[in-house]
Amino acid sequence: MDSITQMALGATIQGALLGRWQGRKALLYGALLGTLPDLDVVIDYGDAVAWMTHHRGFSHSLAVLTGVALLLAWLVRRLHPGAGYSASRLTLTLWLVLITHPLLDAFTSYGTQLFWPLTPPPIAWSTLFIIDPLYTLPLLVAVGSGLIGGLKDRTTHLPAVALALACLYMAFSVAGKWMAEQRVEQALAVERIQPQAVFVAPTPFNVLLWRVIIVEGNDYHEALVGWFDRDPPRLERIPRGGELASVLRDSPQHQRLMWFTHGILRYDQIGDRLIVTDLRLGMTGFHPFRFTMAEREGDQWKLVEWVERLPARRGDLAHLRQLLARIWDERKPLPLAQWAQELAKP
Known part of the structure; x- marks a missing residue:
């Protein structure tokens, strides 16, 4: 999906799970982490065919991103040992923010190599267009509300509602x-x-x-x-x-x-x-x-x-x-x- 959608999805997930402790920073961290897999676009793979077919490769691998989530969780706990949330909650959040990026990409037509370094044909469930405003809108509303009203020391259900609406929309796309x-x-x-x-x-x-x-x-x-x-x-x-x-x-x-x-x-x-x-x-x-x-x-x-x-x-x-x-x-x-x-x- 487009970068705005991936940032909104990552921000909403981290806001829903860690916003009570991290506040607005959860939205920022989630947005940045949600775009991390797409940094492979800066790699020179060779010619245009190589670039197209290697993009969404190793950086979108579920195995690689699981390892990255575990490493980041360990680093965060070392740097902030007194955080109010548990290590398991932190690990789950980082893992979800990272792996939902390639999973969402797999619902488009491009092709995502979820199982790299194995080499089956890339996954392309092709139920969502690469830009779909109706999928993205609830996520943007949740992020905007969190930025305006804040999240820290509050229990807000809007991020969870936005994620539920996004999942329902994806289910409707599968039915379509x-x-x-x-x-x-x-x-x-x-x-x-x-x-x-x-x-x-x-x-x-x-x-x-x-x-x-x-x-x-x-x-x-x-x-x-x-x-x-x-x-x-x-x-x-x-x-x-x-x-x-x-x-x-x-x-x-x-x-x-x-x-x-x-x-x-x-x-x-x-x-x-x-x-x-x-x-x-x-x-x-x-x-x-x-x-x-x-x-x-x-x-x-x-x-x-x-x-x-x-x-x-x-x-x-x-x-x-x-x-x-x-x-x-x-x-x-x-x-x-x-x-x-x-x-x-x-």
Whole structure:
């Protein structure tokens, strides 16, 4: 999730558990500790593919963060032996603040390596968009109230209520994904499509409308499924350029992308360049992770040794208004195939 949400979550947890003793400092400590796992962004992993696929790696490992929590708890008790709270309460607080960061990240579509140094494919439950105001708002209210009114020597239930609301919202997002999966399974059976992979994720900034990607050979289908829809999902077939993947069979970057994304990739030849797009993130036609991975020289393709990330196209307010209208009314379909054509443009 975004840094503001992670800071708000960490602050709310520490405020709920230690605010009575630490006061407003609990909010500050929790906010700082809640962003600690993302400090790996300053590490130079190499090219753009390496950076993308190593981010949310060791620093998001549940094992590593458990060790960090134990070490920090020991240091705090050494420095402040007379604190009014117990060592077990302190350890539990620090542990929760740290591990909820990667767990929350795992609910997004990016991919989080919770079990590093083991190397299963990254966890991406994809039930929350990377920025979701309705998830973040209760946490910000709790933090703001604590900063204004204080927490020390008081018993306040607002942080606990905010955390409960955030958990209920996450549960609703899980139910939304399940709903979308069930409806798409029915549509696939009717269309007699046997997919190689199915990926379901919320559309930007909400959990009411879901985007579904169905990979089938060299093409893929996209569909939108909403809570208020009555008709079956409409599947739109879009060229994926899967035949171009053979060009990258010897590319270690492509192999790592396949592992990281579960193969939810699109390939476009634009001029003399082979562009690979991670379809999971963003919205149809507007995806933040696109890479030039091969260049054509005469009749031969040459792999790019140092892969760079291309500038990302972003939607505008007109696209957002269309998206919001589609949430409530399925009679206002989005031009998914038209938006997807943007990826083939220079």
